[in-house]
Each structure stands twice: as structure tokens, then as C-alpha cells.
Amino acid sequence: MNFNSLYEKPVLFAIASVVVISVGTLVTTFIPLFLPSTQPISPLVKPYTAVEMEGRDIYIREGCNNCHTQTVRPLRTEVARYGDYSKPEESAWDRPFLWGSRRTGPDLARVGGKYPDAWHYRHMANPQAMFDKSNMPAYPWLAKAKLDTSLTARKVKVLGYGYDGAEVARQLAAFRETVTAPAYPSAQVRSQVTPAALQGEITELDAMVAYLQKLGRDLKAAQGTAAGSATAWAAETKNPYAGSPEAEEEGEKIFKENCRGCHGEKGTGGFGPKLATTAHKFGGSDADLFASVAGGRPGGMPAFLPQLGKDRVWKAVAYIRRLEKENR
Amino acid sequence: MTPRALAYLFFTLLLAGVFAGIIAYYFSRKRYERVEAPKHRMLADDDPLPDSTGSRREG
Amino acid sequence: MTNGQRSDAIVRGFALSSVFWLLVGLLVGLWLAAEMIFPALNLAPWLAFGRLRVVHTNGLTFGFTLAGIFACSFYMLEKLTRTPLAFPGLAKTQLWLFNIAIALGALSLFAGWTTSKEYAELEWPLDIVVVVLWVMFAVNVMGTLVKRREKQMYVSLWFLVACVVTVAVVYILNNLAIPVSLAKSYSAYAGVNDANVQWWFGHNAVASVFTFPILAMFYYFLPKSTGLPIYSHRLSIIAFWSLVFGYLWTGAHHLMLTPVPEWIQTVALAFSLFLIAPSWASVVNGYYTMNGNWDMMKSNYLTKFFILGITFYGLQTIQGPTQAIRALSGHLHYTEYIPGHVHMGTMGWVTMIITASMYFTTAKVSGREVHSVKLANIHFWLILVGQLLFTVTLWIAGIVQGAMWKAVNPDGSLMYTFLDSVAAMYPYWTVRIFGGLLYFAGISVFAYNLYMTSRPKTQAV
Structure with a gap:
């Protein structure tokens, strides 16, 4: 065979090119389509509800994946920052996948349940009001648009979530009832960002928040990571920095970066409880305050121990003590 | 060695062999002129189209 | 005297379209940087x-780069081939449809x-238009090749054929989706598979748009x-x-340390390192071509574009595998390191080669010399300095950012x-914005210079 003639026969050459590019394609892309390792199913990972799915589509429409990843890598610092690393079965219902390629903003794979809904309502409306150095765009228009549900049933069918149109209608009605009820825990902040005409409707922002709250939630539930489990730091009962002005000053810096968004300037309260008081919601002893900051509390207080470490948690507690005093 | 490791090794050697074969084939002295001809011809492609006795495609 | 080829008007049309979308894409990029x-x-x-x-990335990949590729191809x-274009009418239709599709x-x-x-990112109705456009291009490429009067195909033509077939395969397979409305579809693949197919596409879109045809231009226009x-x-x-x-084989190097099976990542890593060899074969080929004639870097205004371009290609193909x-x-x-890497490829390699090739082709099809060599030199230095300021800054930023995360x-x-x-x-x-502004200034000079070069000679004053 004369291989020089390959360069004299364009059609043969094109066919040869297709064959050559097909080898790597077959091995790394086509064959894996059918391997169990690329399509693991776990009963623990539930499909999205109709509202979460619509929220996901808004996430896609707004291109959130251009700045936020949704895959935690198995690196020690990454697990400390975000939570457990991502597992393949977690993406089983994701069409398309939304792992992203750039973290201009933080990873969101474990954001579900980290903050109360109110945090997201306020943050999406004006991120800089909560974190002045943030470069996240504000998305005030999401609260001003009614969620379009005309295609929801069809989408759910195409995505194969395993429930029908009647179930979609039931879910939408139940969700609407939940977020519009006066007893909805984030009702106050929601009503601040939602125009009057849409107070009784599902807005695009409602759906987006529902989606964000779903991210990583199934995994957390399966692992039973209960917030505020006190046993891990039972020994932490007394603040080594009590009364140290240097520690209080450092604590103030930690507070501004991590706590101010929810608990307000100088701990005067926001949608997180007031801290400049001696009447703390979850107890006011050193041990109680340490447990609250380190391990989080139900209702939206995240755990800060993995990120801050014991030392800085105590410094933050020292600053809270100063706020108590200043407020007296 | 596990069969899996052997398979990896075999595949790697196979690719290396094909690669060496391609190099040996095209770098052999007897093909030099034919393989290198186009690089000179392309420089003259602004010339008027060659006549029928020139370098017209055969067949 | 004009070039007298069937494709003259089409080459000019695609060249000017390319410049237009380049300016639009860069303006969007500057706004994003701000x-x-x-x-x-x-x-x-x-x-x-x-x-x-997304408008920035698609506008520059499909608007600027593809139009530049069509013009030069x-x-x-x-x-x-020493043969007139097989279907000039089809190419003219392609030019119009292309610009409508990009808009x-x-x-x-x-x-x-x-x-x-x-x-x-384009939704399914536009995917179909892209496929139609690609078929039109492929028909002309293959049609002209089959009718050719030059016996052996030169290396540039192989890269062109590889571009045609690879884009077709990866674009169609990655965009398979089930529509639910005109504006919305869902990927045919789920989760890990979707990620794996997407980056197999993502990486080979880079290969078949930013590498194969640009190498074709390099191998043709440097000697010419x-x-x-x-x-x-x-x-x-x-x-x-x-x-x-x-x-x-290398798509999964975009998915290192994700839930994609480890062996796919490892194979991708191995082939990524292997790719340094063939990439540098082209770099070396370019450098040796200049052997004994390096004075042309000064005396010939286009040479430095090609040599710097292939140098950035060489750096890019070392940096990529190490990542x-x-x-x-x-x-x-x-981190920001990755946009830094990508922009050296696009602003250094791709744009250097395309803009230089378009000076050459536009001058030829307009039957004149380039409007101003001096402006071309200013264009060269502005985009070189702008690009380096931009990319080196982002590499440092990325290293700092990664260190802070860890x-x-x-x-x-x-x-x-x-x-x-x-x-x-x-x-x-x-600093990145300043790099971008310098770069944009350079491209504006290019746009003016190319436009002046493209005017038909009868209108020249």
C-alpha cells in the first residue's frame, strides 16, 4: 500500500481523518456512556420538584454557571470551605450538568440549607448590601417576574422525573401556599423584595431560591450532618480570650466578613437574631455561643468551625461579648 | 501484573509502534522528493494555471 | 489587476464580517472586564x-474566528488546488446566512x-442553522478538492479537511437535545456523561476552530x-x-478531580502531555523555515505576526498540558489562571495569525498592497503588549487566588x-482592563487598515 496516495485522494483522506478522530472518541466518550460508573443512581438523590426544576432553568437562563461551579473537589481545603466532595450520583438528574469551569463566585454544590431563604432573597436583590466587596450582580428583576409555569408539566415529562401533570399542579399550588403564607419564616424579607402585585404569586426569585436550597441537600440528609451537634467540642467551655481587647478587635474583623450580612452592623439584628444583647436565642454561656458559631443552629445558622477554626471562633465570641457590653 | 495493567502497556506500546512506523515511512530517503514536493509547488501557486503537460492531476 | 479568482468577493466579504464581529466581541469583553x-x-x-x-465567547469564536477561517480557507x-471554487453561489449564500445566524x-x-x-450555548433552532452552514462550507471544500488540478494536497489542506470533519462530529454529538419549546431544550445526556461529552466537545472545538485551521493558515501564509x-x-x-x-482523548483534562471516572481523567492527562510533541513540531517547523532569514522579522511586516503567533501557540501547548x-x-x-491561558491562545496565537493572513488575502483579492505597513506595525505592537499585559496579569492573579483558597x-x-x-x-x-484597552486600540487600527486595503481599486482616491 502506498500511503502517499492518501494526500492525492481527498475523500479517502477525509474518511481516514474521521477514523483517526473516532478512536479517542470511542474510548473516552462513547463507551463510557454505557458504563455504570458514569450513570450511578442513588435512591438518596431525589429528582427536582417542579418549582426547583423551574428555578434551575432560571439559573441556566441567567448564566449563573459562568461564575459559580457546582462540584466540590476532593481536596482538604475545598471540603473545609464548602462541604463534602461531589459524588457522581448527585448529578444523576442533571440535564444539562452545571459543574461550571470558573469560580468568580463560590461553589454552590453544598449551598442548600446553608442559609435561610431570607438570606437568598436579600442577597439576590442586593449582594453589596450584605458584602460590600462582593462583585456579584444584583438580580432585582427576578422578584418582579411571575414564574412562567406553562411548560412545567412538559419539561418534567421530558426530564423523566417520574411524576405527572397533576402532581406538578399540586406541587405548584402547595409551594405557592407555603411562600405566600404569613407564617413563612422568610415572609418579611420576601415581601420587601417582591412587588405588591406578585406577593400572592410564585416569582422567578421564589423558584431560584427553592433550587438553591435543593443543592447538596439530599447528600447532607443522607449523611445526617445535624447542625449543632455539641459533642465534638464539649471541651470548649471557657473563652481563652475573654476580656482581651486585641482578640475583640480581631473578632470584629471576623464578624464584619462573616456575620454582619445576617446579624446586622454591630450585631443589631437582621434576619439573623440580634447579638448585641445578653438574651441569646440559643443560650448565652461561652459554651453555648461557641457551639452556635462553630456548629451552626437550626433555622439557617451555618457552621463556621471548618472555615474559621477554634481560635477565630473564640475571637468572634469575644467580640460578641463586647457588643453585649456596648449595648448595655 | 494485572491484565488491566498489561492491556494499558500493550496499548501504549502499540501506539508507540504505529508512531515509529509513520516516522520511519515518511522519513525514508526514497520518499523524500515526493513528500517534500508540495512545499515548493505551493510557492508558485500565483502563476498562471499549468498547461495539460504540466502537473495536472492524473486520472 | 485583481486576483481574478471566483472567490475574491467572498473572501473580502468574510474578512470584513470577521473584523466587524471582532470589534463587537471585544467591546463586549471590555464591558465584562469592567x-x-x-x-x-x-x-x-x-x-x-x-x-x-456567553455573547463574548460565542461572538468571537463563531463570529470573528469562523469568518476569518472561511475567508482564508x-x-x-x-x-x-489551482482550481476555481466549486460552488461560488453557495459560498455567497453562506456569507449572508452566516452573518444573519451570528446576529x-x-x-x-x-x-x-x-x-x-x-x-x-446556542439553542437547538440555531444549532440547526450552524449545521446547515457547516454543510455548505464542507461541500465547497470537498467539491473543490475533488476537482483540483494540483495532484498532491499541501499540509494546509489536510488541516482544513480535519477541521471540517471534526467540527461536524463534535458539534452534532454534543448538541443532541430534546426540545420543549423554541427557546428551550434539555441535553440528551445526564450528569457525569453530559459533563464528559461536553468537555470532549469543548476541547475539540478548541482543536478544530482555534488550532487546525489556524495551523493551516500558518503553514500557508508564512511561506507565501x-x-x-x-x-x-x-x-x-x-x-x-x-x-x-x-x-x-484529552477532553476530560477539563474535569480533573470531578466525579468523572478517574481512568478517563488519567487517560486525558497522558494524551495531553503527549500533545506537546506534535504541537511543537509545528513550532519548530516554523522557526527552521526562517533559518538564515531572520532579518525578515524586521524587513517583512507580516513575518513577525506569524513567528510571534506560533511562539504563543508553543507556549499555549506547554501551559495547557501542565494544567x-x-x-x-x-x-x-x-481560578483566573484559566482565562489567562485561554486569552494567550486567542489574543496571541489565533488573532495574530488571522489578522496577518487577512492582510495578505485582502491585499491580494483587492489587487493592491496593504494600505499602510506602518499602521500594521502599530497594530502588531499594540496587540502584543495588550495581550501580554492581560494574560500575564491573569496568570499571577490565578496563582494568588489558588493559594488563597488553599x-x-x-x-x-x-x-x-x-x-x-x-x-x-x-x-x-x-490591570486587565488596561491590557484589554490597548488590545482593542490595536484591533481598531487593524480594522481601519484592513478596510482601507479592501476597497476595490476603482474607488481608490
Whole structure:
């Protein structure tokens, strides 16, 4: 065979090119389509509800994946920052996948349940009001648009979530009832960002928040990571920095970066409880305050121990003590 | 060695062999002129189209 | 006297379209760079970063780069086959349809019609238009090749054929989706598979748009503008086949340390390192071509574009594989280092080669010399300095950012919040804007110079 003639026969050459590019394609892309390792199913990972799915589509429409990843890598610092690393079965219902390629903003794979809904309502409306150095765009228009549900049933069918149109209608009605009820825990902040005409409707922002709250939630539930489990730091009962002005000053810096968004300037309260008081919601002893900051509390207080470490948690507690005093 | 490791090794050697074969084939002295001809011809492609006795495609 | 080829008007049309979309894409890029620092610039939904970034990447990949490829490919085809274009009417239709499609594509992305899969964001109706356009191009390429009067195909034509077939395969397979409305579809693949297919596409879109056809131009226009034959045609044979074979294995290096099966990542890493060899074969081929004639870097205004371009290609193809190494990926992936890497490829390699090739072709099809060599030199220095300022800044920014994400206190807790790592980026992002402005100034000079060169001679004053 004369291989020089390959360069004299364009059609043969094109066919040869297709064959050559097909080898790597077959091995790394086509064959894996059918391997169990690329399509693991776990009963623990539930499909999205109709509202979460619509929220996901808004996430896609707004291109959130251009700045936020949704895959935690198995690196020690990454697990400390975000939570457990991502597992393949977690993406089983994701069409398309939304792992992203750039973290201009933080990873969101474990954001579900980290903050109360109110945090997201306020943050999406004006991120800089909560974190002045943030470069996240504000998305005030999401609260001003009614969620379009005309295609929801069809989408759910195409995505194969395993429930029908009647179930979609039931879910939408139940969700609407939940977020519009006066007893909805984030009702106050929601009503601040939602125009009057849409107070009784599902807005695009409602759906987006529902989606964000779903991210990583199934995994957390399966692992039973209960917030505020006190046993891990039972020994932490007394603040080594009590009364140290240097520690209080450092604590103030930690507070501004991590706590101010929810608990307000100088701990005067926001949608997180007031801290400049001696009447703390979850107890006011050193041990109680340490447990609250380190391990989080139900209702939206995240755990800060993995990120801050014991030392800085105590410094933050020292600053809270100063706020108590200043407020007296 | 596990069969899996052997398979990896075999595949790697196979690719290396094909690669060496391609190099040996095209770098052999007897093909030099034919393989290198186009690089000179392309420089003259602004010339008027060659006549029928020139370098017209055969067949 | 004009070039007298069938494709003259089409080459000119694609060249000017390319310049137009280049200017649009860069303006969008500058706005995005400013949004990184001033979030208040996200004035409206269609101007918000998430939507605008996609307009930038698609506008420049498909608008600028593809049009540049079409312009130079039609020119090279006729020359290297010594045959008139097989279907000039089809090519003219392609020119019009192309510009309509790019405009519609930009509008649809502004409107939030997106699949979210990178560089494949266009929704299904536009995907179909892209496929139609590609078939039109392929018909002309293959048709002209079959009718050719030059017996052997020169290396540029192989890369052109590889581009035609690879884009077709990866674009169609990655965009398979089930529509639910005109503006919305869902990927045919789920989760891990969707990620794996997407980055197999993502990486080979880079290969078949930013590498194969640009190499075709390099192998053609460097010898043509210098009058020097390429150093080794047989070396380019080795480079071609190993590049085309190796590229398709490497997509998963974009997915290091994700839930994609580990063996796919490892195979991708191995082939990524292998690809340094064929990539550098082209670099070496270019350098040796200049052997004994390096004075042309000064005396011939186009030579420096090609040599600097292939140098950035060489750096790019070293940097890319090293980023695939797990330890480095763990530090650099998701940081500003990656946009720094990409922009050296696009602003250094791709744009240097395309703009220089378009000077050459536009001058030829207009039957005149380039309007101003002096302006071309100013264009060269502005885009070189602008690009270096931009990319080197982002590499440093990325290393800093990765280090901040990984920094721990003695007690094992994280040293910095995520917001600290954002705040640390503002100085770098500011320098990046200045790099971008210099670059844009250079491209504006190019646009003027090319437009003046493209005017038909009868209208010249």
C-alpha cells in the first residue's frame, strides 16, 4: 500500500481523518456512556420538584454557571470551605450538568440549607448590601417576574422525573401556599423584595431560591450532618480570650466578613437574631455561643468551625461579648 | 501484573509502534522528493494555471 | 489587476464580517472586564455578566474566528488546488446566512436562550442553522478538492479537511437535545456523561476552530509572505496525524478531580502531555523555515505576526498540558489562571495569525498592497503588549487566588474567606482592563487598515 496516495485522494483522506478522530472518541466518550460508573443512581438523590426544576432553568437562563461551579473537589481545603466532595450520583438528574469551569463566585454544590431563604432573597436583590466587596450582580428583576409555569408539566415529562401533570399542579399550588403564607419564616424579607402585585404569586426569585436550597441537600440528609451537634467540642467551655481587647478587635474583623450580612452592623439584628444583647436565642454561656458559631443552629445558622477554626471562633465570641457590653 | 495493567502497556506500546512506523515511512530517503514536493509547488501557486503537460492531476 | 479568482468577493466579504464581529466581541469583553470590578454595570438582564459572557465567547469564536477561517480557507483552497471554487453561489449564500445566524445567535443569547454548555450555548433552532452552514462550507471544500488540478494536497489542506470533519462530529454529538419549546431544550445526556461529552466537545472545538485551521493558515501564509518553503513537509505529516489522533482523548483534562471516572481523567492527562510533541513540531517547523532569514522579522511586516503567533501557540501547548497535571489542576483550575491561558491562545496565537493572513488575502483579492505597513506595525505592537499585559496579569492573579483558597492556619482552619479572595483580585482586574484597552486600540487600527486595503481599486482616491 502506498500511503502517499492518501494526500492525492481527498475523500479517502477525509474518511481516514474521521477514523483517526473516532478512536479517542470511542474510548473516552462513547463507551463510557454505557458504563455504570458514569450513570450511578442513588435512591438518596431525589429528582427536582417542579418549582426547583423551574428555578434551575432560571439559573441556566441567567448564566449563573459562568461564575459559580457546582462540584466540590476532593481536596482538604475545598471540603473545609464548602462541604463534602461531589459524588457522581448527585448529578444523576442533571440535564444539562452545571459543574461550571470558573469560580468568580463560590461553589454552590453544598449551598442548600446553608442559609435561610431570607438570606437568598436579600442577597439576590442586593449582594453589596450584605458584602460590600462582593462583585456579584444584583438580580432585582427576578422578584418582579411571575414564574412562567406553562411548560412545567412538559419539561418534567421530558426530564423523566417520574411524576405527572397533576402532581406538578399540586406541587405548584402547595409551594405557592407555603411562600405566600404569613407564617413563612422568610415572609418579611420576601415581601420587601417582591412587588405588591406578585406577593400572592410564585416569582422567578421564589423558584431560584427553592433550587438553591435543593443543592447538596439530599447528600447532607443522607449523611445526617445535624447542625449543632455539641459533642465534638464539649471541651470548649471557657473563652481563652475573654476580656482581651486585641482578640475583640480581631473578632470584629471576623464578624464584619462573616456575620454582619445576617446579624446586622454591630450585631443589631437582621434576619439573623440580634447579638448585641445578653438574651441569646440559643443560650448565652461561652459554651453555648461557641457551639452556635462553630456548629451552626437550626433555622439557617451555618457552621463556621471548618472555615474559621477554634481560635477565630473564640475571637468572634469575644467580640460578641463586647457588643453585649456596648449595648448595655 | 494485572491484565488491566498489561492491556494499558500493550496499548501504549502499540501506539508507540504505529508512531515509529509513520516516522520511519515518511522519513525514508526514497520518499523524500515526493513528500517534500508540495512545499515548493505551493510557492508558485500565483502563476498562471499549468498547461495539460504540466502537473495536472492524473486520472 | 485583481486576483481574478471566483472567490475574491467572498473572501473580502468574510474578512470584513470577521473584523466587524471582532470589534463587537471585544467591546463586549471590555464591558465584562469592567463588570468584574463594578457590579453596578449589570444594568439590565441582557447586560448581566452571566448572559454577556456567553455573547463574548460565542461572538468571537463563531463570529470573528469562523469568518476569518472561511475567508482564508476559500482563498487557500483556490490557490492550493489551482482550481476555481466549486460552488461560488453557495459560498455567497453562506456569507449572508452566516452573518444573519451570528446576529440571531447574539440576540438569542442576550435573551437568555442558552443550553449552558460552554461554546455550545446556542439553542437547538440555531444549532440547526450552524449545521446547515457547516454543510455548505464542507461541500465547497470537498467539491473543490475533488476537482483540483494540483495532484498532491499541501499540509494546509489536510488541516482544513480535519477541521471540517471534526467540527461536524463534535458539534452534532454534543448538541443532541430534546426540545420543549423554541427557546428551550434539555441535553440528551445526564450528569457525569453530559459533563464528559461536553468537555470532549469543548476541547475539540478548541482543536478544530482555534488550532487546525489556524495551523493551516500558518503553514500557508508564512511561506507565501516570506517566499520561503516550509522547513519540512514530512515533519508536518507526523505532526498532523499525531495531533488529530491525540486531541480527541484529552477532553476530560477539563474535569480533573470531578466525579468523572478517574481512568478517563488519567487517560486525558497522558494524551495531553503527549500533545506537546506534535504541537511543537509545528513550532519548530516554523522557526527552521526562517533559518538564515531572520532579518525578515524586521524587513517583512507580516513575518513577525506569524513567528510571534506560533511562539504563543508553543507556549499555549506547554501551559495547557501542565494544567492537566492533577496537583497543578488542583491549584489552578477555576481560578483566573484559566482565562489567562485561554486569552494567550486567542489574543496571541489565533488573532495574530488571522489578522496577518487577512492582510495578505485582502491585499491580494483587492489587487493592491496593504494600505499602510506602518499602521500594521502599530497594530502588531499594540496587540502584543495588550495581550501580554492581560494574560500575564491573569496568570499571577490565578496563582494568588489558588493559594488563597488553599491557605490554612496552623490549626487547620482556612486562612481566607472566599470574599477575601475576591477582594484580592480587584488590582489584577484593573490591570486587565488596561491590557484589554490597548488590545482593542490595536484591533481598531487593524480594522481601519484592513478596510482601507479592501476597497476595490476603482474607488481608490
